Structure formats: structure tokens, C-alpha cells
Amino acid sequence: MEFLTVSALNGLIYGLLLFAVSAGLTLIFGMMGVINFAHASFYMLGAYFAYSLSHVVGFWGAIVLAPIAVGAIGVLVERFMLRRVHAYGHAHELLLTFGLAFIFGELMKMFYGDYAVNYTEPAQLHFAAFTVFGADYPFYRLFVGLVSLLLFVLLFVVLRRTRIGIVVRAAVRLPEMVGALGHNVPLVFMGVFGLGAWMAGLAGAVGGALFTTNPNMALDLGVTVFVVVVVGGLGSLEGALIASLLIGLLTSFAAGIDCSIADIAGWVGLHDQVAALGSLTTLNLSTFAAAMPVIVMLAVLLLRPAGLLGTRN
Numbered sequence: 001m002e003f004l005t006v007s008a009l010n011g012l013i014y015g016l017l018l019f020a021v022s023a024g025l026t027l028i029f030g031m032m033g034v035i036n037f038a039h040a041s042f043y044m045l046g047a048y049f050a051y052s053l054s055h056v057v058g059f060w061g062a063i064v065l066a067p068i069a070v071g072a073i074g075v076l077v078e079r080f081m082l083r084r085v086h087a088y089g090h091a092h093e094l095l096l097t098f099g100l101a102f103i104f105g106e107l108m109k110m111f112y113g114d115y116a117v118n119y120t121e122p123a124q125l126h127f128a129a130f131t132v133f134g135a136d137y138p139f140y141r142l143f144v145g146l147v148s149l150l151l152f153v154l155l156f157v158v159l160r161r162t163r164i165g166i167v168v169r170a171a172v173r174l175p176e177m178v179g180a181l182g183h184n185v186p187l188v189f190m191g192v193f194g195l196g197a198w199m200a201g202l203a204g205a206v207g208g209a210l211f212t213t214n215p216n217m218a219l220d221l222g223v224t225v226f227v228v229v230v231v232g233g234l235g236s237l238e239g240a241l242i243a244s245l246l247i248g249l250l251t252s253f254a255a256g257i258d259c260s261i262a263d264i265a266g267w268v269g270l271h272d273q274v275a276a277l278g279s280l281t282t283l284n285l286s287t288f289a290a291a292m293p294v295i296v297m298l299a300v301l302l303l304r305p306a307g308l309l310g311t312r313n
Helices: 002-032 039-088 090-112 139-161 163-173 175-180 185-207 217-232 237-256 261-267 271-282 292-303
Strands: 128-132 135-138
Touching: 002 039, 002 128, 002 135, 002 139, 002 185, 002 217, 002 237, 039 090, 039 185, 039 217, 090 217, 128 139, 135 139, 139 163, 139 185, 139 237, 163 175, 163 185, 175 185, 217 237, 217 292, 237 292
Parallel strands: none
Antiparallel strands: 128 135
16 A cells, blocks of 8 residues: 555656646647757756756745746747748758757756756755655655646646637647737747746756756656657647656556566466566566656557547648
């Protein structure tokens, strides 16, 4: 019971953090059609900026200012780089953002070194939220989940209940019509890209103190973020939330399972059938935890190619 409770809590927190990062890519990739390979790098920049600013303005000031700085970088990237190559198709966008991801990673190594920095939670948030079977559960983990959940509520309200959200959704489907009504469509897209970068920066600012802040953190999370967007369905915030929680929970449970394929086969009476796999049956299921997002994506795409809440065009 302790394993189930702790794994479920950790999976939910990790899933919510995944959503905070992938929600911005859902807006950029799903609504604008831009393949932003550097999106996870904005998450990394948010963590490093918050680490540096925390020494000057404190933790609370850092998690406010760092995402704004990342959002400003996102605006500059869209205005002076992506906008110039957007007309040439996805291949040019992919190559440009891949190069940016490489440059951002090397810049972090240049300024901070090729190792993790000591970015940790503030002392005022370092306490136990409650006790689970005799073990204290850190409050900061719940804080990260709460921030991610508030991001979902904020985005949902803005996109579904405000005039700005109506203009954004209309500009995605009928940009010429929106432009004819007097709206600046390029400015709308630039704002959406900046918002996506701001969200990733905020996730990095709070998540960097929970997980390790190092130059490889963007690479570690980059593939998983794209998987979340595809599994949830392009452009669907609700789908991204469901996919993030699903991947987070499955990854958390898989990492804590201490049994092999042969053990499971024996429980269901299929030991002889899988014996032909040889040494593969001795692999511990926890070794598949890192591959769980890709396994989920393959399963979902086989059953529903448009994603969980995506629609066919």
C-alpha cells in the first residue's frame, strides 16, 4: 500500500510538471504548426535563470522574473528567426530550432560548467506536507504540482473564456479572415510563441529546484514533451493534461516495480510460453521505465492515430 500511494503521488507530480512544459509546445506545435525542437531548452533556461536570480532577488522573485526573461527570448526567436523560415516549411523550422537547442545547451555549459548546479528549494518550503506510512512527503513536490495545475486553469480560461482566446483560436484556423477583421495575425502568433516559452520557463524555475538542474536536462525531457503532445492530440490542452498524467503515473510505477518478465509470466501461468525469450525474461521491469513514454505513444497511435483527444483534419 505504501508503494502504491507514494508512486501515485510522485507520478501525479511528475505528470503535472510534464504538462506545464508540454502545454506551451501544444500551443506552438498544435496551433501554429511550428516544430519547436528547442522548447525543452526554454525549460532549461528557466531553471538556470531562476538559479542565478535567486541569489539576487530570492526564490520568489526568481520564479517570477526568470519565466518573463525566457518568454522574452521566445518572442525574439519567433520574430527574428522562425518568422523568416516559416514559409519554407517544417524542415527549416526543425533545423533552426535544433541548432538553437544545441547553442542554448553549450551556452549553459560555458557559463555554468558541464555539471549540475546547486539549485534547491527555499528553506521556507522545505517541510513535510503530511506523513505517508511513517515517511514524510515533501511539501515542495505538492507546490510544483499546484503551480502546474494553476497553469492549466489559466490557459483554459484564457483560451476558452476571453476575447484574446477567441482571436488566437480563430487566427489558427482562418488567419486571412482574422487579418481582414483588423487583427495583427503575426503579432498574435508571436504572443502565442512567447506564452509557450514563458510556460516552459516557469516549469523550469519551479521544477529545476525539484529535479537536477544541469545542461542535459533539456535533452532528457525533450523527447518526452513531444510524446505528450502527440499522445494528447495536437492542439488539445485537455489531451496534453491526460497524456502527461498517464505517462507520469506509468513511469513512476514502472520505476518502482521490482520484478522480472519471468515473474509476471509465472503469476499468470505463461512461464513456459515466454521461456523461449531466454535471458530477456530476466530483465527487471524497472529497466523499461525510461522507455515508458514511447511505449505509451506507440500503443495510443496504433489505436487512435489522432491522439487521445485529437481530431482528424
